[in-house]
Amino acid sequence: MQKLIACCGLNCAACDARIATIANDNELRAQTAEKWKTQYGASEITPEMINCTGCREDGVKFSHCAECEIRNCAKSKNFETCADCDKLENCGLLVNLHQFVPEALENLKSLN
Helix, strand or coil: CCCCECCCCCEHHHCHHHHHHHHCCHHHHHHHHHHHHHHHCCCCCCHHHCCCCCCCCCCCCCHHHHHCHHHHHHHHCCCCCHHHCCCHHHCCCCHHHHHHCHHHHHHHHHCC
């Protein structure tokens, strides 16, 4: 599978929101909304909100992207991803994500 690495290292190409957006798949949008409601304790998520082309791609973004501290930090430093930062492995913004999704850190390391 192709990789499309977000600022934080997540693989947007494997994200159900992006897959649903690209395929215009309303069933996958509904499934993703239900999954994320439970996974993230976010009861306000609706299938209509599940639209995203990827963190670093042109096009629509999931609402969280606008407020994502990691994405906003990388953009403020004119970095493509956090792989461009010398604090990659010691960043307070990334530590929780990478603790739960270690492949995100590996994705970033593979970019260098």
